[in-house]
Each structure stands twice: as structure tokens, then as C-alpha cells.
Amino acid sequence: xxxxxLWPQAASEQAARVDLLFIxxxxxxxxxxxxxxxxxxxxxxxYRRGSSAPRGLLPGFLxxxxxxxxxxxxxxxxxxxxxxxxxxxxxxxxxPAGALEIHVAAKQWMWxxxxxxxxxxxxxxxxxxxxxxxxVMTSQDVIHSFFVPAFRLKQDVIPGRFTEMWFxxxxxxxxxxxxxxxxxxDHARMGxxxxxxQPEDYARWAAAQPQEENLAEEGARLFTALGCSGCxxxxxxxxxxxxxxxxxxxxxxxxxxxxxxxEAYIRDSxxxxxxxxxxxxxxxxxSFEGLVDQGDLQRLVAxxxxxxxxxxx
Amino acid sequence: xxxxxxxxAVPDRPSRADSYLTVETGLASWLLTTxxxxxxxxxxxxxxxxxxxxxxxxxxxxxxxxxxxxDLLSADAYNRAFTFHGVIMVWFxxxxxxxxxxxxxxxxxxxxxxxxxxPRLNLISWYIFIAAGAxxxxxxxxxxxxxxxxxxxxxxxxxxxxxxxxxATAVFVAGFSTIASAVNFIVTTHLLRAPxxxxxxxxxxxxxxxxxxxxxxxxxxxxxxxxxxxxxxxxFGIPIxxxxxxxxxxxxxxxxxxxxxxAVYIMILPSFGVISELVTCxxxxxxxxxxxxxxxxxxxxxxxxxxxxxxxxxxxxxxxxSLAFSLLSFVVAVPxxxxxxxxxxxxYRGQIVFDAPMIYxxxxxxxxxxxxxxxxxxxxxxxxxxxxxxxxVVAHFHYIMVGGAVSAFxxxxxxxxxxxxxxxxxxxxxxxxxxxxxxxxGFTFFPMFIMGFLGMPRRYHVYPEExxxxxxxxxxxxxxxxxxxxxxxxxxAWSLVWGRRASANPWDATGLEWQTSSxxxxxxxxxxxxxxxxxxxxxxxxxxxPSMEREPHRPQGGQA
Ligand SMILES: [Cu+2]
Ligand SMILES: [Cu+2]
Numbered sequence: 001x002x003x004x005x006l007w008p009q010a011a012s013e014q015a016a017r018v019d020l021l022f023i024x025x026x027x028x029x030x031x032x033x034x035x036x037x038x039x040x041x042x043x044x045x046x047y048r049r050g051s052s053a054p055r056g057l058l059p060g061f062l063x064x065x066x067x068x069x070x071x072x073x074x075x076x077x078x079x080x081x082x083x084x085x086x087x088x089x090x091x092x093x094x095x096p097a098g099a100l101e102i103h104v105a106a107k108q109w110m111w112x113x114x115x116x117x118x119x120x121x122x123x124x125x126x127x128x129x130x131x132x133x134x135x136v137m138t139s140q141d142v143i144h145s146f147f148v149p150a151f152r153l154k155q156d157v158i159p160g161r162f163t164e165m166w167f168x169x170x171x172x173x174x175x176x177x178x179x180x181x182x183x184x185x186d187h188a189r190m191g192x193x194x195x196x197x198q199p200e201d202y203a204r205w206a207a208a209q210p211q212e213e214n215l216a217e218e219g220a221r222l223f224t225a226l227g228c229s230g231c232x233x234x235x236x237x238x239x240x241x242x243x244x245x246x247x248x249x250x251x252x253x254x255x256x257x258x259x260x261x262x263e264a265y266i267r268d269s270x271x272x273x274x275x276x277x278x279x280x281x282x283x284x285x286x287s288f289e290g291l292v293d294q295g296d297l298q299r300l301v302a303x304x305x306x307x308x309x310x311x312x313x
Numbered sequence: 314x315x316x317x318x319x320x321x322a323v324p325d326r327p328s329r330a331d332s333y334l335t336v337e338t339g340l341a342s343w344l345l346t347t348x349x350x351x352x353x354x355x356x357x358x359x360x361x362x363x364x365x366x367x368x369x370x371x372x373x374x375x376x377x378x379x380x381x382x383x384d385l386l387s388a389d390a391y392n393r394a395f396t397f398h399g400v401i402m403v404w405f406x407x408x409x410x411x412x413x414x415x416x417x418x419x420x421x422x423x424x425x426x427x428x429x430x431x432p433r434l435n436l437i438s439w440y441i442f443i444a445a446g447a448x449x450x451x452x453x454x455x456x457x458x459x460x461x462x463x464x465x466x467x468x469x470x471x472x473x474x475x476x477x478x479x480x481a482t483a484v485f486v487a488g489f490s491t492i493a494s495a496v497n498f499i500v501t502t503h504l505l506r507a508p509x510x511x512x513x514x515x516x517x518x519x520x521x522x523x524x525x526x527x528x529x530x531x532x533x534x535x536x537x538x539x540x541x542x543x544x545x546x547x548x549f550g551i552p553i554x555x556x557x558x559x560x561x562x563x564x565x566x567x568x569x570x571x572x573x574x575x576a577v578y579i580m581i582l583p584s585f586g587v588i589s590e591l592v593t594c595x596x597x598x599x600x601x602x603x604x605x606x607x608x609x610x611x612x613x614x615x616x617x618x619x620x621x622x623x624x625x626x627x628x629x630x631x632x633x634x635s636l637a638f639s640l641l642s643f644v645v646a647v648p649x650x651x652x653x654x655x656x657x658x659x660x661y662r663g664q665i666v667f668d669a670p671m672i673y674x675x676x677x678x679x680x681x682x683x684x685x686x687x688x689x690x691x692x693x694x695x696x697x698x699x700x701x702x703x704x705x706v707v708a709h710f711h712y713i714m715v716g717g718a719v720s721a722f723x724x725x726x727x728x729x730x731x732x733x734x735x736x737x738x739x740x741x742x743x744x745x746x747x748x749x750x751x752x753x754x755g756f757t758f759f760p761m762f763i764m765g766f767l768g769m770p771r772r773y774h775v776y777p778e779e780x781x782x783x784x785x786x787x788x789x790x791x792x793x794x795x796x797x798x799x800x801x802x803x804x805x806a807w808s809l810v811w812g813r814r815a816s817a818n819p820w821d822a823t824g825l826e827w828q829t830s831s832x833x834x835x836x837x838x839x840x841x842x843x844x845x846x847x848x849x850x851x852x853x854x855x856x857x858x859p860s861m862e863r864e865p866h867r868p869q870g871g872q873a
Contacts, residue, residue, distance in 0.1 A: 004782065008767045018695045022766075025693065029686035032650075036657060036682050040675060043660035047596070048667070055662045055857035066658075067602045067651075074650045078643035078689075085693030086636050092695070093632050108472070142468040143562060145627060145702060149768025152699040156628045158563065159467060160556020163629040176777065180627075180702035180770045182461045184472055185388045188773035272559060289557075 011171040011196060012151035017088050019152070024084065028077070095166035099132035103215060103298060106137065106144040106157040108183055109190035119209030123192030125177065127169055128202035134166040136263070140294045145181035148194050154180055159294070162263040162301075169196040219303025222296055226288065240285065241278050244307045252279040266301050323872065324830050325816040326735065331834040334735070347432035348835060350733070353418035355439050359446060360414060361802070363405040366453070370398030372795065374774075375788040381778050391774035392459035393475065397452075399462030400480060404487045405446060407714055408576065411583035412529075413442075413494050415725050416522045418733060420498060422826035422833060423516050425507025425842040425870065430500040438493035441486060448483035452476045461772060463573075466554035466565040470546040478548060481540045488533045495526035495533075502526075507825065509844035509870060513607070516824055516848045516869075517600065520607050521586025524614040528575050528582070531618070536572040539565065563628055570621035578617040580714050581681075582610060584721030585652055588674050591724055592656050593849040594822045595671035596663030597858040597866070600849050601655045609648035616645040626697045635694050642692035649685050653678060664858040668820075669743030673724025676751035677717055684712030687762065704783075705765025708758045716754045723750065723801060731815030735832040736808045743804065750797035756790025821863045823850050828871045844870035 010019055046053045102125070103114045113125050127133045137146060137157040146165065147154040150173075155165040179190035197205060223229055231240035251261050254277040259265060268275055270292065273285035292300065329335045333350045343351060373394045377385045386394060417435065421428050429435050452458060458475035460468055469477050502523045506515075515523075542565075545551040552558035554565050593600045600606060622630060622638030656678055665671070687709045691697045700706060724747070730738050764783035769776060776784070818827035829838050850867040852858040858866075 004779070005767070006763060014695070018699055021693060022690070022696055025690050025696065029689060032686060033682055036653060037679065039657050040660065040678065043657065043663070044665055044667075044675070047660060047663045047665050049597075049664045050861050052860065053662075055664070055860065057856055058662060062658075062661075063602075067605050067655075070654050071605070071647065071651055074647045075644075078646055081689060081693065082640050082643045085695060086639060089632060089636065089694040142472050143465060147702070147768070147770060149699070152695070154627045154698050154701065158556070158629055160560075160562070161629065176768065178768070178770045182392075182463075182465070182468070182772040184459070184468060185392065187392070188388065188770075188775045 008152075009150045009171075009173070009175065010152070011173060011175055012148075012153065012167045012169050014092050014167060015150065015152040016170075017091070021085060021088050025081070028081070095134045095164075096132045099134040099166055100128070101134045101136060102127070103302070104135050104137040104146065104157065105140060105294065105298065106146070106179070106190075107140040108142065109179070109186040111146070111177065111179075111190070111192055114215060115206055115209075116214060117206050117209075118214040119206050121209075123177070125192070125194045126202060126205055127194065127196055128199040129169050129172050129196050131199060132166060132168050134164060136162055136164055138162050138294060138298065142183045143181050144179045144183050144190065147178040147180035148175055149178070150175035150194075156181055160267075162267070172196045172198060215299050215302035216306035217303075219299035219301070219306070222292075222299055223303055226291065226300075228300075231285065238284070239281060241281060243304050247305045247307065251276075253277060254279045254281075254283075263301055263305075266304050267297060270297065270300060323817045323828055326814060327830040327832065327834045331830070331839075332735070332832050333835045334832050336835045345436070347428070347436050349417050349421055349429045349432065349435055350833065350837075352435050352439055353414050354733070356409065356413045356417060356442070359439075359443060360406055360410055363401050363446065363449075364798075366450075367398050367401035367406055368795070368798070370394045370401070371791070374398065375791045377774055378776075378784045379788045381776050381781050381784075383775050386774060388774055389459060392461075392772070393457035395772060396458050396461050396475075396480075400458070400484065401449060403462055403576070403580075404484050405442075405449060407580045407718055408491060409442065409494075410722050411587060411718065411725065412498070412522060412525060413438075415587065415722070415729060416498065416518075416583060417494070419729065419826055420501060420519060420522055421505065422732075422829070422837055423519050423824055424502065424505060424510055425825050425838065425844065426501065426505035427836050427838070427841075429497045430504055431497050434493050434497055438490045438497070441493065442490040445483050445485075445487035445490060448479060448486060452479040452483060455479065463569060464540075464543060464565075465569075466543070466546070466562045467556070467560075470543055470554055478544060481543055485537055485540045488537050491529050492533050495529035498522055498526040499530065507842050507844050507870065510825075513604065514844060514847045514869070516586075517589035517603070517606055517610075518583075518586035520610055521582050521584075521589075524610045525579055525582045528579055528614050528617065532572045532575040532579070535568060536576075539568040539572065542568070563625075563630070566625055566628055567621065570624045571618075574621040574624065575614075575617050577710070577713065578613055580718050582613065584677065584718045584725075585610065587721045587725040587728075588656060588677050590822075590824065591670045591674040591728055592659050593851060594728075594820055595666050595668060595674070596660050597665075597851045597863070598659050598661075598663040598849075599851060601658035601661070602651075603847070603849075605651055606655055609651045612648045613645060616641060620645055623692060623697070624701075626694050627701055632694075639692050639694050643689070646685065646688060646692065649681075653682055653685070662857045664860060667744070669738075669740060669747050670724045670728035672744055672747035673720050673727065673750070676747060676754075677720045677724065679751070680712050680716030680720065680754060684709060684717055687712065700765055702771055703765035704761040704769045704771055707771050708761035708765060711758050711761075716758065719798075720750060720754075723747070723798075726805075727801070728820070729826075730805065730808070731819050732826060732831050732833070734809060734812075735815055736812030737815045737819065738801075738808045738812060739804050742800065746797050746800040746804075749793060749800070753790055753793030753795075753797045757787050757794050758790070760784075760786040760790075818868075821866060823848060823866055823868050825869050825871075828868050838872050840872035842870050842872045846870070 105112045114120050139157045139159040144157045151167045175194045177192040177194050231238040271289045277283045455476050458480040460473045542553050546553050552560045554560045554562045620642045623642045626635045760783040764780050769780045815831045
């Protein structure tokens with residue numbers, strides 16, 4: 001975090017791509033600006049009142065042809081820039097399989113992170129260099145936005161919904177973390193530090209954190225405590241779907257739709273079970289709205305997600 | 314030279330009994346007037362007050378941001394200051410300023426009409442505006458709001474503890490005033506054009522006002538609706554955006570930006586019109602590519618409705634939706650570029666005079682070009698992800714809306730001041746103010762591009778030290794800018810008493826508004842004008858303007 005610079009630090013793969021695009025845009029718009037400013041200057045000098053420059057009729061080609069020419073010219077330039085920007089975005093769309101998954105919860109006015117092994121931190125995030133890291137984020141109150149300028153990444157964090165972002169850090173170091181979406185009184189103080197470490201250091205760091213159960217294990221306990229297992233356990237007398245392997249597959253619904261069982265779907269199944277009823281089952285599952293808070297919800301979702309692994313094994 | 318003869322037949326100054334300023338006297342004659350010219354002045358008085366109030370918010374922010382720590386304002390006070398600055402400047406200054414001051418005054422004059430189509434509606438819309446302004450003032454006095462002018466949910470509906478409902482009501486009410494004026498302008502343009510004034514003979518300012526009005530009528534109801542939804546949720550607990558009860562907080566953003574992106578064009582389109590009038594008059598040339606200028610305005614107003622999602626690239630919307638909005642945003646940049654090129658080409662082989670309005674116009678073109686080009690950065694999804702919600706965006710929209718629209722407003726006001734008041738402003742001071750505004754603006758807002766790219770988020774009252782140098786530059790520039798905004802108020806006021814009397818057409822311009830005395834009589838024209846040619850006939854079609862003499866130019870028509 002050096003004091004004076006014209007260019008932000010770049011510490012992720014995406015940062016390099018964004019910077020390239022940014023430089024391209026700077027060059028192109030700089031050229032257009034110079035052209036316009038240059039023409040303005042030249043015309044203003046040459047055709048100022050009283051100058052001896054010859055005036056008179058505009059050359060014929062300078063009417064429609066030129067007009068059509070620069071209209072199509074700018075249109076093609078715009079399309080080219082769109083293609084470049086779009087392609088850059090699409091390349092970074094999906095995280096690679098097996099990315100390190102860290103859960104982030106935002107609330108007025110702090111960031112809470114939870115690593116796969118249960119390590120927790122507040123207003124700080126430690127990540128290994130060179131590994132793909134996927135952040136699964138939700139907010140407990142208003143909309144926040146997770147912004148790491150050195151990674152050139154930002155993602156709104158929304159209550160009642162999971163949003164994701166992923167990155168591969170390239171440079172060890174400490175970088176600023178900001179909340180970028182205005183979120184109330186102490187919005188400006190809702191920040192922290194992202195520390196990129198060598199993978200060995202990260203492993204050591206994570207192991208040294210006070211060990212807690214991980215999300216999925218806590219979710220498993222909630223699953224029994226809240227009575228979910230009473231219906232969903234294989235031995236249960238109630239006719240309810242088995243959740244092993246449920247996460248990520250396509251589900252046929254009673255009303256004929258088919259949707260993917262992603263995080264949002266699981267979340268909705270818990271809060272508003274009547275909304276998407278699985279085909280072949282009665283809508284008897286009660287809503288857990290108000291009984292589970294955002295943290296519990298994250299744990300339950302993590303548990304259901306972890307069942308995928310068991311089914312695959 | 315029949316046109317010029319017609320022009321000479323117009324008296325420079327109306328008699329006291331004719332001039333719209335003196336035909337009736339007394340407070341009631343102003344507050345109950347249905348004369349579009351007087352209503353324009355009523356609007357000018359109200360909007361000047363709002364400009365000061367909104368400006369005070371900006372001053373408070375720039376002082377606070379001089380150092381990284383909180384020194385002048387608490388966190389809440391700062392949040393209220395920027396919210397208030399945004400709400401006032403958007404809805405009580407930028408959106409109304411050019412249409413209801415210059416537009417109200419000039420639209421009937423430019424098309425040869427005696428008044429707007431619905432003079433009483435025009436007066437009512439002023440009163441609605443004042444009522445909305447009173448509500449906004451109440452909001453401020455009661456303690457303010459802290460949601461930002463964007464009122465994002467669920468912050469605004471469930472968490473903010475300021476006077477959200479009062480502020481939302483103020484904006485809601487102001488919308489009706491906007492709609493009333495817009496309907497009035499549309500009908501006037503359709504029905505009251507002088508004989509011979511066909512659509513493609515309309516001055517570009519009229520086209521710009523017309524397109525703006527159409528956008529206002531289509532977009533403002535969406536704002537009204539979304540504000541009502543906020544009301545429903547915050548006041549009556551009806552869940553719409555609250556995720557805990559099945560609502561969708563992001564839905565708000567879609568509705569809000571569906572209005573607010575077109576609103577950006579409501580703020581900038583009128584200035585396109587103003588700049589076209591100024592550039593042609595002071596370059597003594599017909600505008601380059603008139604029909605392309607018209608189509609560009611229409612294209613912008615149409616496609617402007619389809620790009621709102623570019624404000625939501627990081628909101629969690631699907632990448633493919635983002636790409637579609639990105640494409641449309643690039644497409645809408647093209648007509649803006651056409652306008653810049655055409656203004657530039659209008660100067661070619663002209664006879665350019667650097668009076669104050671022309672300096673404003675040239676400054677506008679420069680600043681608008683920078684604002685527009687940085688729009689390309691924001692239309693690029695990956696770059697936008699990095700710079701959205703930072704000072705880069707703050708700089709970008711201030712370049713368009715302050716460097717652009719406000720410069721155009723001052724330029725237009727300077728240009729038409731003699732027509733509105735019958736007095737000439739002091740040219741030297743005006744040129745000085747115009748130059749100062751350009752540089753003051755640059756010093757204030759250019760550093761914001763840099764700090765935004767470096768990662769400085771917006772709406773922060775404390776910030777990491779590495780950004781301080783840019784904030785100091787911006788705050789210092791703001792001092793110059795503030796002086797440049799105040800100076801014209803001083804010399805305009807001065808000119809009302811000591812300014813030289815203006816002739817009917819001091820700039821030898823061709824528009825119909827100059828073919829009547831300065832200030833115009835109550836009925837605008839003593840004899841209804843007829844139009845026999847297109848606008849901007851500053852030189853004969855077969856040759857350019859001479860190098861020195863102002864003639865030959867022909868007015869669009871006259872009272873003959
Ligand atoms: Cu936040
Ligand atoms: Cu927009």
C-alpha cells in the first residue's frame with residue numbers, strides 16, 4: 001500500500017487482463033480526444049473571425065459520405081470494444097472445479113469469513129497464492145459490496161441470496177478490502193485487509209487458527225436439531241426426498257418445471273418450501289422462515305452441499 | 314434580402330406597456346401569471362435557491378474530504394450531506410434547469426407561438442415544483458436522509474433511520490411537475506408551430522426539448538411507481554423488496570435504473586440543443602449534418618431506455634444479461650460521438666467569434682467528450698466491475714452532468730440573457746467566468762478519475778491516506794469552480810441595472826426568438842411570424858461566410 005502512485009497494485013490473474021483492456025481503452029479514447037481537441041484548436045485558429053483562410057462551400061464529399069463514414073466507423077469501434085470487453089469477462093466467468101471455497105458473511109459494518117477447515121476471521125481474508133479461491137457470500141442485513149482493488153474485482157453481497165466471485169491471486173502481500181456499496185452509517189469503515197500468502201504459509205496459518213467445526217458439520221447438527229432428519233433421513237416414515245446427491249442436480253417440480261438445485265434453490269426450499277415442490281411429493285414440508293437466521297441457513301446449505309460428496313464417493 | 318428587411322422592421326425595445334416584464338406589475342401579476350416567459354423566471358428564482366442548497370452539500374463534502382480523518386462532519390452528517398446534494402441536484406436542479414427555464418422561455422418564441430399550449434398547466438407545474446421543494450426543505454430541516462439519492466433497498470426500506478418517506482414524497486411530487494411541463498412542450502411543438510415551420514426546419518434546441526419531453530413522460534411514471542413501492546414497504550410493511558419475506562432487493566435497482574438511466578439523458582439532451590444553437594451562431598455556419606443531429610437525438614432517447622442494466626454489473630445479474638446491456642451501452646455511445654463530430658465540423662470554414670457563450674460551448678464539447686469516452690470504460694464489463702461504485706463513476710457522471718449540462722446551462726443563459734432581460738451582460742467578465750469554469754471543473758473532477766481507478770470507493774467520509782493527494786486537488790479545484798458559478802450571478806444581477814440595453818438581435822442570430830424585441834412583448838410577436846426556410850441560414854447555400862462581415866445571414870422567418 002504505497003503512498004503515491006498512478007496505477008493500482010495488481011495481484012490477481014484477472015487484474016492483468018483488466019489492465020490490458022484498460023490500457024487499450026486509454027489509448028483509443030486518448031486518440032479520439034486528441035483528434036477532437038486538435039480539430040477544435042485548428043479550426044478555432046484558422047477560421048477565427050478576420051483570418052484570411054479561404055472559406056466558401058464545403059467540398060461535396062464532406063457532407064453525407066463523411067457523415068456516414070464516421071457513423072459506421074464509431075459503430076465498428078464500439079462493437080470491437082464490446083467484443084474485447086465481453087471476451088475478457090467470459091474468460092473469467094466460471095471458477096475452476098475444486099476451487100478453495102470460503103464463505104463470507106457481510107453485516108453492518110463488518111466482513112466475516114470462514115475457511116473450509118473452520119478457521120474464521122473478521123475484516124480480514126487470508127488466501128493462498130496461485131490457487132483458485134471461490135467466495136460464496138451473503139449479507140445479513142443490507143446490500144454490501146466486496147471490493148479488492150488489487151484484484152480488480154467487486155461483487156455485491158446481497159441479503160437473502162448467495163453471490164459468488166472467484167480469483168487466483170498472483171502476488172503475496174497485503175491488499176485493501178473495501179465495502180463499495182453504500183450500507184449506512186459506518187460504510188466508510190467497513191473494510192479490511194486481504195493477505196495473499198504462499199500456499200505453505202496459508203496451510204500453516206489455517207491450521208494454527210483455533211479449530212472449530214466446519215460449516216457442514218455444524219449444519220449436520222442443525223439438521224437433526226431442527227427436525228429435518230425426521231422427514232429426510234433414509235429411515236424416516238415420512239415421504240420426503242433423500243438429500244444425498246440433491247445438490248447440483250436437475251430437479252423436476254410438481255408444476256412441470258425443471259430447475260437446478262443450486263444454493264438459492266436449497267435456501268428457498270428451507271424458507272419457502274411451497275414455492276418449488278418436488279414432483280412426486282406432498283407439499284408437507286413446513287417453512288423454516290424466522291426459525292433459522294442467515295448463519296444457520298448458510299450452515300444448512302453447506303451441509304446439503306457436503307452430501308453431494310458422499311453420494312459421489 | 315427580404316429577411317433582413319423584415320428584421321429591421323422589429324423595434325429593438327418594446328414600449329413599457331408592451332414588454333412582458335412591465336406590462337403588469339405587482340407580486341400577484343407574477344405569482345398568478347400564465348405567461349411562459351414569466352413562469353420561466355419564476356422557475357429560475359426557485360432553481361437558483363436549490364442550486365445554492367445542493368451546492369452547500371457539495372461544499373461540506375469537499376471540506377470534509379480534505380483530510381482522511383473525520384473532522385467537520387460525523388459519519389451520519391456526511392451521509393446526509395451527499396444524499397441531499399444528490400437529491401437536490403438531480404431532481405431540483407439538473408432535470409428542470411434547462412427545460413423549464415430556457416425551454417419554457419424559448420420554446421414558444423422559437424416556433425413563433427404566443428405561449429405554450431396550456432399556459433395554466435405551466436403555472437400549476439411551477440406550484441407543484443414549489444410544493445415538492447418545500448417537502449425537500451422539510452426533509453432537510455427535520456434531519457435529512459442517509460440513503461444516497463439512489464434509495465437502494467433494503468437499506469431505504471428497513472434500515473435507514475432518516476426521513477426516507479419525506480424525501481421520496483418530495484421526489485414523487487416533483488415528478489408530476491416534470492410530467493406536466495413535458496406534456497405541455499410536446500403538445501406545443503405539435504400544434505403551435507408557425508406557418509411554414511415544418512419538423513425538419515425546427516431549431517435543434519426545439520428537437521432536443523421535444524425528445525427530452527417524450528423521455529420524461531415515459532420514464533417519470535416508473536420513478537413514481539418505484540417510490541410508491543418504497544412507501545408501501547417502509548410505511549405499511551408490505552413486503553416487496555425485503556428478502557426475509559420473499560421480496561427481492563435487486564428488483565428495486567432494475568426499476569430505479571429503468572428510470573434513472575433515461576434521466577441521465579433528460580439531463581443532457583437539452584444541453585445538446587443549446588450547444589447546437591451556440592456553435593452555429595458563433596461559427597456563423599449552418600450546423601453540419603442537421604438531419605443526423607436530429608436522428609442522433611431520437612436514437613439516444615430510444616436506446617437510452619434499454620441500457621439500465623449497465624448500473625448493475627456487480628449486482629449479481631447474469632453475465633449474459635450484463636453483456637447484453639454492455640452491447641447496448643456501446644451502441645448508445647455512437648450518436649453522442651456523432652454530435653461531437655458534427656459540432657466540430659460546424660466550425661470548419663466558419664467565421665468564429667469567441668464570445669462568452671461560444672467559450673462555454675467549446676468547453677462543453679471538451680468536457681462532454683471526456684465524459685462520453687469514459688463511458689466506454691464503464692460499458693466494458695470487466696473494467697466497470699473494478700471502477701463501479703468508485704470515484705471513477707463519480708467523475709464520469711459529473712463530467713456529463715456538471716461539466717456538460719451545467720456549462721451548457723450557463724452558456725445558454727448568457728446567450729439568451731439579452732432576450733430575457735433586454736440587457737447585455739459584461740462580455741469580459743463573462744469570458745473570464747467561462748474559462749474559469751472549464752479549468753475549475755477539470756481541477757475538481759479529473760483527479761477523481763485517477764483515485765477511482767486506484768480504488769477509492771464513493772460515499773466514504775474517511776479514507777486511506779494514499780488517496781489524500783487526489784482529494785486535496787479536488788477540493789482546491791472546487792474553490793475555483795464555486796467562484797466560477799457565483800461570478801455570473803454577480804454580473805447578471807449587475808447587468809439588470811447597469812447593463813447596456815440590448816437590441817432585438819444582438820448576435821445576428823437566425824432563430825425566430827430574435828425576430829422580436831428584447832425583451833419580447835407579452836404576446837411574443839406583434840404580428841404572427843411566418844417561416845420560409847430552415848434554421849441556421851448564416852450564409853448562402855452556395856458559399857461560406859465571409860471572413861469579416863456578419864452578413865449575409867437570413868432569419869428563419871419574421872413578422873411580415
Ligand atoms: Cu457495507
Ligand atoms: Cu446509465
